[in-house]
Amino acid sequence: MSSSPNAKRSPRLNPPELLSGVPEHPVVEIAPERPWLTVAETNRLIRQQGLSLAVAQAWVLDEIVGTIELSAEEEKQLIRRYVESQGVTSDEELAAWLPRKRLGFEDLRYFATKGRRLERWLMRRYREEAELRFLERKLDLDQVVYALLRVSDRGLAEELHQRIQEGEADFAALAEHHSQGSERQTRGQLGPLPLTAGHPELVSRLRVSRPGQLWKPFEVDRTWVVLRFEQLIPAQLDAATRGRMIEELFQVWFKQRVQLLMDGEPLPPLPYLPPIEAPYNEATEITTTDVLLPVDLNR
Numbered sequence: 001m002s003s004s005p006n007a008k009r010s011p012r013l014n015p016p017e018l019l020s021g022v023p024e025h026p027v028v029e030i031a032p033e034r035p036w037l038t039v040a041e042t043n044r045l046i047r048q049q050g051l052s053l054a055v056a057q058a059w060v061l062d063e064i065v066g067t068i069e070l071s072a073e074e075e076k077q078l079i080r081r082y083v084e085s086q087g088v089t090s091d092e093e094l095a096a097w098l099p100r101k102r103l104g105f106e107d108l109r110y111f112a113t114k115g116r117r118l119e120r121w122l123m124r125r126y127r128e129e130a131e132l133r134f135l136e137r138k139l140d141l142d143q144v145v146y147a148l149l150r151v152s153d154r155g156l157a158e159e160l161h162q163r164i165q166e167g168e169a170d171f172a173a174l175a176e177h178h179s180q181g182s183e184r185q186t187r188g189q190l191g192p193l194p195l196t197a198g199h200p201e202l203v204s205r206l207r208v209s210r211p212g213q214l215w216k217p218f219e220v221d222r223t224w225v226v227l228r229f230e231q232l233i234p235a236q237l238d239a240a241t242r243g244r245m246i247e248e249l250f251q252v253w254f255k256q257r258v259q260l261l262m263d264g265e266p267l268p269p270l271p272y273l274p275p276i277e278a279p280y281n282e283a284t285e286i287t288t289t290d291v292l293l294p295v296d297l298n299r
Helices: 041-050 052-065 072-085 091-100 105-141 153-165 169-177 182-186 201-206 239-262
Strands: 026-031 034-037 144-150 189-194 214-220 223-233
Touching: 026 041, 034 041, 041 052, 041 201, 052 105, 052 239, 072 105, 105 239, 144 182, 153 169, 153 182, 153 214, 153 223, 169 182, 182 189, 189 223, 201 214, 201 223
Parallel strands: none
Antiparallel strands: 026 034, 144 189, 144 223, 214 223
């Protein structure tokens, strides 16, 4: 059967010719050891399919991950843990699994250790700066619990405030019966919530409140508010919060470096990593899944 005269031949069978008349042969692999794309075609796909950002992010991640070395024993443990998570439990199964997933051992090693290498880089780079970041962000990290009810009438707000203040009525019962906001469903109780969340009129009072303080009615967006401060929950620089500060610091640097790459600007050297002064403790690991590019191994 003859092909249609308008059908295009595969560029793999008929590589595109450059201006010099010399065909450009495929060099970029899609399947392992099967060159399929030319450099020009790859550049066109990256540009036209909007892949530049993803490639730039992957390049920067690969750049920093490559600076961290792990011991042979640690790599072995991570690889074993990784393949077991994929349902592979023996050397024989691994020998069949790798070609089925079109992976080489170096690919497996990279996938299995990438997360740990990135965690190690982040800890060495930002561990000390995380405390300063925490102090700068503490007001945003502190949490509060408070009671709130909202009504449209000033007179009603003042009446409810007086009844609460004089102990004639329970705040929760009044909020459930009178409040016009979503807090009616929780009997006026809100939190724990970030101290700085909410309307500025509300935040300004929460900042200076003491436990049990009942504020006189005040207006917010044509609604009258009765507010009682219940509890301040100060933020602590525990392992989870330190990890969050490290992640925030990294995201700022990461986005800046990726943007330089996207703009075609020269990249400065990678930041200095302080030496490890104590043995690494897995309990200090931080979660960095938000910055790891996804890899689908279930295809």
